Amino acid sequence: MDPLHQFQINPILQIVIGGYDLSFTNSALFMVIVVAAIYFLLVNGMKGRALVPGRLQSAAEMFYEFVANLVRDNAGHDARPYFPFVFSIFMFVLFGNMIGMIPYTFTFTSHIIVTFTLALTVFVFVTVLALIKHGMHFFSFFLPHGAPLWLAPILIPIEVISYVMRPVSLSIRLFANMMAGHTMLKVFAGFTVLMIGGLGGIGILPGLVPVLLNVALTGFEFLVAFLQAYVFTILTCLYIRDALELH
Secondary structure: OOOOHHHOOOEEEOOEEOOEEOOEEHHHHHHHHHHHHHHHHHHHHOOOOOOOOOHHHHHHHHHHHHHHHHHHHHHOHHHHHHHHHHHHHHHHHHHHHHHOOOOOOOOHHHOHHHHHHHHHHHHHHHHHHHHHHHHHHHHHHHOOOOOOHHHHHHHHHHHHHHHHOHHHHHHHHHHHHHHHHHHHHHHHHHHHHHHHHOOOOOOHHHHHHHHHHHHHHHHHHHHHHHHHHHHHHHHHHHHHHHHHHOO
């Protein structure tokens, strides 16, 4: 089977309004499932607020502490009011990455339109935050402090392009890693099936080698899924810090 077939978006509920296709797709379905899973974990996990936490409460507290530390260490204490935004981004990306590791699911973070929308949301948020906090002084961000004015015609366009490209690099990094990882798993899984019992199969015992390789690759992909959510959140924190401190 085509390893890219797993990324195909299929409509579940056909909706066309004014000539625009607004169908409810498998991608949208798994976004809803992810949001519901996050809601279930946080609401039910913290409902009892037990002194000795259970598994759900421990998981909810672990995620909370992890993101709180990221915000404090990378965005500074002034960024504490924006913790809910960062936490929402982290949980959505992490669960979106992880749910795709379950067979017969859909990895919506492997689509550039989803990751670019997330990255654009972060970009707009930090830009509006910087404008509200600093006003017109925000534009001094594009001329590094201490740089001679005669370099301004060169430095300002470079800094503007670098700033505008943030959502592009942020989205491509997540999309490319998730798509490449899942494609690799699909290719190796198909190769394993052929080696064990397909055309010219070599038997079960020698086929254990590619099976073990697939297990190792799956574990690696779980690590990548977490790291990509971590990197996306770290960069979001750094962008918030830039917006608050303008450096």
